[in-house]
Amino acid sequence: MSDTAAAKTESKARSGQGIVLMEALWNWGLPTITFVVVAALWQFVAVSNPYVLPTWGAIGQSLLNDPGMYWANLLVTCQEIAIGAGAGILFGFLLAVAMAELPSIEKAVMPLIVVVMVTPVVAIAPALVVAFGFGMTPKYIVTGLVVFFPMLVNSLAGLRDVDQKALDVMKTLHASRWEIFRDLRFPGCMPFVFAGLRIAMPLAVVGAAVAEFVAAGQQAGLGSLVTIAAAQANLPVTWASIALLCLLGVLLVSILALIRKRVLWWSDQDVIGR
Amino acid sequence: MSAQAAQALRHADNDVGVHVENISKSYGAGESRTTVLDKVSLTIRKGEFVSVIGPSGCGKSTLLKVVAGLSGADSGRVMINGKTVREAAKDKAIGLVPQAPALLPWRTILDNVSLPITVNPGANRGRNLRDPKELLRSFGLGHAIERYPAQLSGGMQQRAAIARAFVFDPEILLMDEPFSALDEMNRDQQRMGLLDFWQSNRKSVLFVTHSVPEAIILSDRIVLMAAHPGRIAEIIDVDLPRPRNEALYATDAFRDLEGHVRTSLRKVMMEAARV
Numbered sequence: 001m002s003d004t005a006a007a008k009t010e011s012k013a014r015s016g017q018g019i020v021l022m023e024a025l026w027n028w029g030l031p032t033i034t035f036v037v038v039a040a041l042w043q044f045v046a047v048s049n050p051y052v053l054p055t056w057g058a059i060g061q062s063l064l065n066d067p068g069m070y071w072a073n074l075l076v077t078c079q080e081i082a083i084g085a086g087a088g089i090l091f092g093f094l095l096a097v098a099m100a101e102l103p104s105i106e107k108a109v110m111p112l113i114v115v116v117m118v119t120p121v122v123a124i125a126p127a128l129v130v131a132f133g134f135g136m137t138p139k140y141i142v143t144g145l146v147v148f149f150p151m152l153v154n155s156l157a158g159l160r161d162v163d164q165k166a167l168d169v170m171k172t173l174h175a176s177r178w179e180i181f182r183d184l185r186f187p188g189c190m191p192f193v194f195a196g197l198r199i200a201m202p203l204a205v206v207g208a209a210v211a212e213f214v215a216a217g218q219q220a221g222l223g224s225l226v227t228i229a230a231a232q233a234n235l236p237v238t239w240a241s242i243a244l245l246c247l248l249g250v251l252l253v254s255i256l257a258l259i260r261k262r263v264l265w266w267s268d269q270d271v272i273g274r
Numbered sequence: 275m276s277a278q279a280a281q282a283l284r285h286a287d288n289d290v291g292v293h294v295e296n297i298s299k300s301y302g303a304g305e306s307r308t309t310v311l312d313k314v315s316l317t318i319r320k321g322e323f324v325s326v327i328g329p330s331g332c333g334k335s336t337l338l339k340v341v342a343g344l345s346g347a348d349s350g351r352v353m354i355n356g357k358t359v360r361e362a363a364k365d366k367a368i369g370l371v372p373q374a375p376a377l378l379p380w381r382t383i384l385d386n387v388s389l390p391i392t393v394n395p396g397a398n399r400g401r402n403l404r405d406p407k408e409l410l411r412s413f414g415l416g417h418a419i420e421r422y423p424a425q426l427s428g429g430m431q432q433r434a435a436i437a438r439a440f441v442f443d444p445e446i447l448l449m450d451e452p453f454s455a456l457d458e459m460n461r462d463q464q465r466m467g468l469l470d471f472w473q474s475n476r477k478s479v480l481f482v483t484h485s486v487p488e489a490i491i492l493s494d495r496i497v498l499m500a501a502h503p504g505r506i507a508e509i510i511d512v513d514l515p516r517p518r519n520e521a522l523y524a525t526d527a528f529r530d531l532e533g534h535v536r537t538s539l540r541k542v543m544m545e546a547a548r549v
Contacts, residue, residue, distance in 0.1 A: 179394070184378070
């Protein structure tokens with residue numbers, strides 16, 4: 001009898017494993033198939049049209065031939081994102097706090113911000129280069145500008161989305177504004193802040209690349225590398241740089257997802273994506 | 275009888291408990307203007323448990339909000355232990371139990387219950403603060419101290435919310451239909467838990483409810499409110515011996531009182547329907 005019981009649990013375990021396997025296939029297998037098919041199509045086109053697309057081999061070869069050059073350019077782009085996007089995120093959040101606490105600030109400043117934000121960044125970037133030269137400053141500004149708005153809007157929504165009943169409890173305790181911010185608004189707005197960051201991270205890469213397009217030449221950076229190589233019809237370098245920009249974006253989003261999991265374990269409110 | 279009782283209470287000791295004097299409040303303007311509270315006067319003595327019951331729209335939750343200082347009144351005044359609501363809040367004299375537990379999901383139950391002690395710490399001086407752990411144990415939540423709200427059932431969350439209101443030893447507790455979100459069996463269990471705890475820690479309580487048995491088993495007096503405009507229709511004394519327990523539900527005295535309250539409620543609602 002114990003034998004049959006053991007057999008039963010074993011078969012249960014096996015079917016359990018089966019489900020896990022199916023899930024893994026579903027989650028990883030299907031996207032992998034898509035990637036493989038697209039990569040194969042790419043290679044098929046590249047082999048017969050070397051002036052349209054480089055082959056995977058050519059891209060890899062280019063990366064291996066001069067890793068130091070790619071690394072140096074990658075670091076420049078990373079620096080632009082770290083400083084520019086970092087400042088944009090911080091400033092967007094702080095302004096949201098100021099607006100949530102003092103509605104007059106929102107009334108006064110929000111229209112201007114909306115006007116600035118509907119102006120295409122691509123159009124602002126050359127003007128900034130004229131004003132600030134080909135150095136890092138216009139790149140910081142453009143990168144900061146693109147992340148600023150999603151951070152501001154999301155943080156503001158989060159700071160306003162307080163649990164009204166918890167706020168009532170705090171008010172009957174005569175909690176100060178600072179105590180309400182510290183204990184209620186700040187932790188409570190984090191799901192929205194992370195949703196804002198999820199939008200801001202890929203945008204930061206876009207901002208850095210666009211700024212480098214406009215001010216290519218003097219300072220390096222993966223975006224500059226793309227424009228220079230494309231102008232020389234050097235497709236392997238062009239696409240290797242694009243691939244690195246892509247990887248950078250994926251990396252940033254993945255790191256963010258990891259941090260989110262640690263910080264926001266209590267929130268089931270996954271505003272967008274993971 | 276109720277008019278005389280109200281008269282007598284108005285002359286009661288002015289320094290203890292809650293005095294609500296001629297509170298009126300309206301919303302809107304012009305023809306859509308509705309009077310939510312019309313000259314409501316009420317006294318809750320020190321250590322008295324008073325329930326407010328009535329049809330929806332009678333302003334019972336608004337009354338609680340005014341007493342809590344969360345909503346202003348157009349006229350009249352509220353005094354808590356001889357102080358204005360604002361002063362009472364400054365002294366942390368008011369413990370609020372909202373309709374939903376409103377626990378902070380990122381804090382453990384212990385940290386949630388400790389919140390009123392850490393907030394506005396200036397008012398802690400000379401206060402008989404309770405040990406949050408001990409309090410949680412006496413609420414039957416000893417095993418849940420380090421857990422997070424999402425890991426607890428709705429009934430346990432609400433019990434934690436009540437513990438949060440008792441932990442800083444406020445003079446008056448305001449409870450706004452605290453058990454309304456629970457299913458009937460759970461609700462009765464939580465009700466008995468509150469009854470037990472309150473009977474050994476008597477505080478003034480203003481308890482808003484829409485359950486007749488709940489109002490009877492818990493209260494010393496039941497304030498019956500009518501709607502349009504929101505006003506006090508009747509104050510019913512609950513002369514049932516304390517300490518009480520579930521056995522009370524089955525007594526004739528309880529059933530008589532329940533009949534009385536239900537009849538009065540029906541009368542109030544019929545009148546409202548006629549208007």
